[in-house]
Amino acid sequence: MTDEFLTIRQMCDAFEVTPRTLRFYETKELLSPRRVGQKRLYTRRDRARLKLILRGKRFGFSLEEIRQLLELYDIGQGPEVQLRTTYDIARQRLSDMERQRAELDEAIRELKQQLAWGAARLDELERGAAAAE
Amino acid sequence: MTDEFLTIRQMCDAFEVTPRTLRFYETKELLSPRRVGQKRLYTRRDRARLKLILRGKRFGFSLEEIRQLLELYDIGQGPEVQLRTTYDIARQRLSDMERQRAELDEAIRELKQQLAWGAARLDELERGAAAAE
DNA sequence: GATGACGTTTACGTTAACGTAACGCTGCGT
DNA sequence: ACGCAGCGTTACGTTAACGTAAACGTCATC
Numbered sequence: 001m002t003d004e005f006l007t008i009r010q011m012c013d014a015f016e017v018t019p020r021t022l023r024f025y026e027t028k029e030l031l032s033p034r035r036v037g038q039k040r041l042y043t044r045r046d047r048a049r050l051k052l053i054l055r056g057k058r059f060g061f062s063l064e065e066i067r068q069l070l071e072l073y074d075i076g077q078g079p080e081v082q083l084r085t086t087y088d089i090a091r092q093r094l095s096d097m098e099r100q101r102a103e104l105d106e107a108i109r110e111l112k113q114q115l116a117w118g119a120a121r122l123d124e125l126e127r128g129a130a131a132a133e
Numbered sequence: 134m135t136d137e138f139l140t141i142r143q144m145c146d147a148f149e150v151t152p153r154t155l156r157f158y159e160t161k162e163l164l165s166p167r168r169v170g171q172k173r174l175y176t177r178r179d180r181a182r183l184k185l186i187l188r189g190k191r192f193g194f195s196l197e198e199i200r201q202l203l204e205l206y207d208i209g210q211g212p213e214v215q216l217r218t219t220y221d222i223a224r225q226r227l228s229d230m231e232r233q234r235a236e237l238d239e240a241i242r243e244l245k246q247q248l249a250w251g252a253a254r255l256d257e258l259e260r261g262a263a264a265a266e
Numbered sequence: 267g268a269t270g271a272c273g274t275t276t277a278c279g280t281t282a283a284c285g286t287a288a289c290g291c292t293g294c295g296t
Numbered sequence: 297a298c299g300c301a302g303c304g305t306t307a308c309g310t311t312a313a314c315g316t317a318a319a320c321g322t323c324a325t326c
Contacts, residue, residue, distance in 0.1 A: 058243070087252070125216070153285065
């Protein structure tokens with residue numbers, strides 16, 4: 001159960017990513033699965049990291065930012081200034097996201113107005129057509 | 134006042150874009166300024182289009198989508214099925230944006246939780262340090 | 267022992283929206 | 297006449313995150 005090691009395919013199925021993606025992350029030093037012969041074997045640690053990676057992506061972090069954060073998580077075993085740094089980066093990211101959200105909201109509002117206008121015109125056309133019959 | 138024609142530089146200053154951008158839009162058939170000799174001259178129509186283009190970008194439309202919409206605006210002088218099409222595309226876009234916003238909200242919530250956790254740990258560290266003195 | 271299924275590496279391709287560089291023409295102020 | 301500013305075209309560079317293809321090794325099976 002929850003096998004100690006997963007093959008690349010099992011990882012892919014579990015996290016809905018492609019093998020290419022996992023190998024790519026490896027070249028970016030985001031993952032470093034054990035090697036048995038040529039095969040990659042992903043440990044519990046790799047799974048935890050991948051989970052963090054994917055969450056980071058949802059947060060809008062770049063892979064490079066994620067790499068730095070993971071590095072901090074590792075090195076910062078002994079909770080030191082690293083945690084503070086990670087924390088600050090994350091707060092920065094949060095404010096970026098909130099700004100993004102505000103812009104998106106604004107765009108949505110504008111677009112809705114446009115749509116209302118369009119709907120009114122379409123409505124007029126329908127009435128016109130109905131009246132013409 | 135509001136000169137009939139604008140040079141490329143005036144356009145750039147007015148809309149905060151670079152010359153490269155305007156020429157790029159031209160190759161993408163989003164704009165088609167008059168030519169006097171070699172120089173480009175932008176008319177009121179071009180300005181209106183650029184305004185729509187930039188708004189479209191804020192909405193998250195791709196340039197290609199914007200091109201199609203502009204085409205519809207043009208051809209659809211006589212309000213026909215075109216308006217309906219434009220309307221539908223825009224509604225589709227709106228739903229995309231709302232989905233996007235939902236995801237962003239979710240990510241923000243998660244990140245905030247993480248931050249709360251981080252803040253708690255930092256707090257612990259401070260207390261520990263204070264107690265140790 | 268041939269056929270697949272799955273794994274590996276290496277390397278080039280992709281997409282969007284421009285940036286940047288190279289090179290040429292042209293008008294204008296001195 | 298000189299030099300520079302500003303416009304023009306053409307074409308290659310950029311960034312991110314993989315996709316895709318080539319070319320090969322290795323089991324397991326038919």
